[in-house]
Amino acid sequence: MDTRAYLRERLPQVERALEAALPPAEAPPGVLHAAMRHVLFPGGKRLRPALALAAAEAVGAPPERALPAAVAVELVHTYSLIHDDLPCMDDDDERRGRPSVHVAFDEATAVLAGDALLTAAFQVLVDGADAESAPWRLAAARDLARAAGSHGLVGGQIDDLRFDPADRDPAHIESVHARKSAALIAASIVGGAHLGGADADSIERLRRCGEAVGVAFQIADDVLDAGEDDLCSSVRALGVDAARERAETLLAAALAELAEFGERAEPLRGLVRFAVRRRE
Numbered sequence: 001m002d003t004r005a006y007l008r009e010r011l012p013q014v015e016r017a018l019e020a021a022l023p024p025a026e027a028p029p030g031v032l033h034a035a036m037r038h039v040l041f042p043g044g045k046r047l048r049p050a051l052a053l054a055a056a057e058a059v060g061a062p063p064e065r066a067l068p069a070a071v072a073v074e075l076v077h078t079y080s081l082i083h084d085d086l087p088c089m090d091d092d093d094e095r096r097g098r099p100s101v102h103v104a105f106d107e108a109t110a111v112l113a114g115d116a117l118l119t120a121a122f123q124v125l126v127d128g129a130d131a132e133s134a135p136w137r138l139a140a141a142r143d144l145a146r147a148a149g150s151h152g153l154v155g156g157q158i159d160d161l162r163f164d165p166a167d168r169d170p171a172h173i174e175s176v177h178a179r180k181s182a183a184l185i186a187a188s189i190v191g192g193a194h195l196g197g198a199d200a201d202s203i204e205r206l207r208r209c210g211e212a213v214g215v216a217f218q219i220a221d222d223v224l225d226a227g228e229d230d231l232c233s234s235v236r237a238l239g240v241d242a243a244r245e246r247a248e249t250l251l252a253a254a255l256a257e258l259a260e261f262g263e264r265a266e267p268l269r270g271l272v273r274f275a276v277r278r279r280e
């Protein structure tokens with residue numbers, strides 16, 4: 001499976017759907033809409049939307065059926081990046097090689113742009129529901145809310161911010177990663193599968209796959225960032241070699257969950273490998 005070719009083929013439709021989901025930059029209040037677009041376009045790897053589309057394919061649905069989930073997870077991801085960059089959190093002046101939103105605009109605008117993106121994510125999931133898709137969209141919204149909230153992304157973020165530098169317990173570090181990073185990756189896969197009409201057994205397999213690959217993705221990120229001053233890092237707790245080994249073990253577990261899905265899960269398998277073995 002050529003994952004880069006898959007991304008080149010699928011991502012243009014994600015870009016169009018993201019564009020359609022946001023008000024134009026000129027629509028009032030223009031400053032807010034411009035700030036919402038600032039980090040979203042041009043974006044990053046778009047890994048989470050690609051996982052959502054590939055998960056729909058894995059359960060036998062056309063990938064475009066997963067577009068509302070793909071857009072929703074990217075909007076939640078983008079909000080989290082904007083808020084994470086704020087001076088009260090990670091205090092980063094740059095994101096994706098450009099000034100962070102609070103630098104390009106101001107702090108209040110960055111907070112509000114993040115709030116609006118988070119809200120828009122749930123609007124995209126419910127807008128356009130019909131009798132067939134309503135239960136699937138409801139399930140995707142429920143799982144995304146859980147992944148984004150105090151049991152997921154936000155809970156992981158506060159534990160990361162309050163992380164004790166003396167703590168080198170790998171299990172605690174992995175629990176932070178499971179919430180701060182893996183929960184949204186798992187929600188991307190599960191959301192795509194829900195919109196593809198997957199049965200309960202497939203959803204649970206894909207959830208376990210997403211949780212494993214999500215933690216492995218974060219370990220890969222720690223390995224790529226090794227030498228930076230992140231305190232809650234698997235590399236800091238385990239060393240580079242053991243961290244890499246842990247990521248490979250989790251990758252194998254994630255792929256094992258996909259064993260039953262056959263040929264049509266090849267794009268998802270490719271993306272799962274890409275998430276863990278990427279070099280950027």
Ligand code: GRG
Nearest residue numbers: 044045046047080081083084153154157181221
């Ligand atoms: C503010 C609630 C809240 C959460 C912030 C985004 C975040 C959580 C923290 C940033 C630091 C970090 C290492 C997060 C883990 C997730 C992660 C590796 C994000 C980067 O994701 P990529 O590599 O980014 O997919 P692109 O730019 O490609 O979309």
